[in-house]
Amino acid sequence: MNQMSFVGQQPPPLPPVPVSFTGERRKFFRLLARGAALELVTVGFYRFWLATDIRRHLWSHTEIDGDAAEYTGRGKELLLGFLFALAILVPIYLAYLLVSIEVERVQGFGSFPLLLAFYAFGQFAIYRARRYRLTRTIWRGVRFWMDGSGWAYAGRALLWGCLVILTLGLALPWREAALERYKMQHSHYGDLQGSFEGQGWEFFKRAWWLWLCAPIALLLFPLAPFVYAEFKAVEWRWWLSGIRFGGVRLESTLPRRALYGLYWKTIGWFALFSVGLGAYLGFFFYLFFKINGVTKTHPVTSDMITASLPILIMGALGYLATILSLNVIMRLYLLRDVWARVAASVQVHGIEAAANVAARGDPVSALGEGFADGLDVAGF
């Protein structure tokens, strides 16, 4: 007679759960427009709060298994991180200047390799910035967190970067795989260990012909956005499908052509705005020259400038407004819409492994984000 087994069978695995993005496009656009206006008024200082608001919107409208994530970072943290980073970067820049002077005395133009040091620094900043963003991400009351060394990462990124240059770009898939592995092995959700199982070879298989097309695409402009958009789509899908947290597995079914439309729309708006700005500025320059009677023998003087100041200010404002609008468009199409499409393509397998995760990990400072802002690098 069969004894009832007290250990019992494993419950059947749950079906994969979708990720859904519920953010309204109009609401996001209003956020961007308001943010752009404030960036103008604050001469750029508002960017920390705008970045925070964008992330809060994106995170809190992304639902996994019915529960939305949460971004707990704040603009003030980014501002402080930026100021700290500057305090560190200024002496480093000065030291770089002095060292390169010494090096130049010995060997002309020998200071170029010192730029590698800045590249490594930028990679360090990218690692730490990701760590900041990850530790500010909460799902179901438990934090994601990350350990590991930014400098170890920067060293790896530098070596792999040299390899990519030597192979004219062919080694890129393996570089991304290696770096992502390092990042994910040091990432955790509560007490779940992260890992990355994407293979460089898989990425290469899907994207090698894009590498062949790239030189042609640079010459024949209309091809370039297609090539780039497809590269990005392939990259997103490969990256997401390799992510693991404990027994939880992500999978993305993003089609290759998913991002064509977004890049083309962006380019379309850019072209439209450039033409518009050209016409606008041309009109104001014409007005300025006509009103002041500027000719070859009667050139621009400082009196004319003060007299026609309103015209010049209108021109400058038009320029600034265009730049801000282009920023809004880029963020709308290439940040939010890409996020929405990518999120819609993701499914989470093995969610039962994340059923009872203990909280771990602490938030880290935004110093990495500050470095990234100060060095003007961006990454994920």
Next chain:
Amino acid sequence: MESAPADATVRKPDAPAIFYDGMSNRRRTVEVRFNDQLEIDEDGSAPALWAYADVRRADSPPGILRVTSLSAPALARLEIRDPAVAAELVSRCKQLGEHLSDGRGVAKIVGWSLAATVSIVLVVLFAIPLAADRLAPLVPPALERRIGDAAEVQIRTIFRDRVCDSKPGQLAFSKLVNRLREQAGLDVTPQATVLSTPVPNAFALPGGRIYLFEGLLAKAENPDEIAGVLAHELGHLNHRDNMRALIYNGGTSFLIGLLFGDVTGSSAVIFASRTLVTASYSRKAEQDADTFSIGVMQRLGRSPKPMGELLFRVTGKQGDDALSFLASHPLTEDRLKRMSDADRSPSGPPLLTAEEWTSLKAICGSSN
């Protein structure tokens, strides 16, 4: 035994809330009661009590009210999906949205940013020129010479085989340069070289080395013209203009970059503002170098006017240029006028003999 999800047996018709205790990510279904504190009740465990004054709102998708408490673990979250319960909670918690960015918070940000902008502009317009003027003389000559050495190596690399080295020409040139250096109180040991390139220019490196381009030499008609230009360059050395420009440009670029971040398509704006700001600073430095040159030429008993004429020959009339307010030098016509006003008849010996002048003109070997 099958493991059942926690809420399968305790689902009540009015269980409106989900609770995360901040220690694990288990979804707990709870009942919410509004007593003198917010009571969060889960079957089988002690209720959590949150004071209304401590409750704060957290980000959530539309349709859900998500709150936390200052006295609870940092990541504890209570999620309420029932609109009536949510409304009740909102009415009882007076400081629900205290920490979120609202109108007042944004106004503070705008205010501080404007203050920061004003102070940065003031620093750029006043403090940095002052700092450059004060700090440049403090740079030890040894360091300045090192900077000059570094630049020298780069120049040697670019102009490797363009050094003009006919011996009589080099002797004449050194004689001319050292007479000027003595008058200017500068060290006579650094080299002076003519480089074979059609560009009409001349410059001096920190540390004292002088470079004259053949293009300028070819356009000159007498030694006084070249001497005036070289004296102008020595003026830059005497005033430590290189170091001052370095400190000034470096500081200004840094602050303007800091100010704009990267929001306004900043490369164009930064370039424009930086150019406008540094152009007037450098015009002043050029004027002072002209003054120095006039002084040196007059003390040598020669007239400064030939230099102005050489300039005019090289640049032509500049007043036509519509963008003259961006120029790094004062207008050529203005400089010629200044030199002409300082004209004197020669009271000292010629700086070079006719023979030396001919050798100098032929220093690069090609026909002049």
